[in-house]
Amino acid sequence: MTHPTSIRPASDEYLAYYGKYIALVPDDQALLALERQSQAMFPFLRGLSEAQGSLRYQPEKWSVKQVIGHVTDAERVFGYRALRFGRADFTPLPGFDENHYVANAAWDQQPLSEMVDHLEQVRGATLAFFRSLGSDAWTRRGEANGAGVTVRALAFIIAGHGYHHMGVIKDRYLGVASVTAAQP
Numbered sequence: 001m002t003h004p005t006s007i008r009p010a011s012d013e014y015l016a017y018y019g020k021y022i023a024l025v026p027d028d029q030a031l032l033a034l035e036r037q038s039q040a041m042f043p044f045l046r047g048l049s050e051a052q053g054s055l056r057y058q059p060e061k062w063s064v065k066q067v068i069g070h071v072t073d074a075e076r077v078f079g080y081r082a083l084r085f086g087r088a089d090f091t092p093l094p095g096f097d098e099n100h101y102v103a104n105a106a107w108d109q110q111p112l113s114e115m116v117d118h119l120e121q122v123r124g125a126t127l128a129f130f131r132s133l134g135s136d137a138w139t140r141r142g143e144a145n146g147a148g149v150t151v152r153a154l155a156f157i158i159a160g161h162g163y164h165h166m167g168v169i170k171d172r173y174l175g176v177a178s179v180t181a182a183q184p
Contacts, residue, residue: 009153015145018153021160024167030155031130037162038123044166045116053112057172062102064173065115069107070098071165072119075158079126082154085142086133095145130155 008028011019027033045068053065062070077096084093107115138152149157 013150014153015147018157022156024160024163033159055173065107068115073101078154078158081144082151085140086137086151090142092143
């Protein structure tokens with residue numbers, strides 16, 4: 001039998017909006033995707049200067065630090081959803097407003113290196129949680145933000161969300177052309 005983490009989630013396992021993130025994940029195994037992404041993402045982020053952390057590609061857009069903070073917050077939220085549903089707690093969960101979260105965080109006042117450390121610690125906890133799951137937990141489905149989602153889909157969403165925002169940092173903030181899904 002194929003382990004539930006070794007196949008991509010079906011389109012009925014998540015809200016269609018998240019399909020764009022899942023499509024960015026180059027691996028068919030969620031844990032492998034998260035691990036490989038970590039191996040590329042953290043060295044890339046650690047290579048940014050403090051000045052680059054303060055960049056905005058337009059005045060009203062988030063800074064690089066705020067993007068990193070958003071990725072950290074979103075990983076926590078998606079991870080919490082996976083925890084609840086993975087433990088068979090099917091209480092419907094609300095959505096979250098990422099703009100409100102960023103507006104009420106002090107990301108720009110923190111050193112970039114500490115922000116990267118924070119994201120890396122959150123990713124470590126995310127990986128530890130997903131590694132601890134039994135195979136039956138991966139296909140459990142709960143409701144978040146008014147839509148059904150499986151634990152497996154949440155793992156892919158976390159990875160795809162990371163790929164999306166690392167691509168945005170490279171392309172829009174740093175002007176690095178030809179960002180592909182296989183890169184952080």
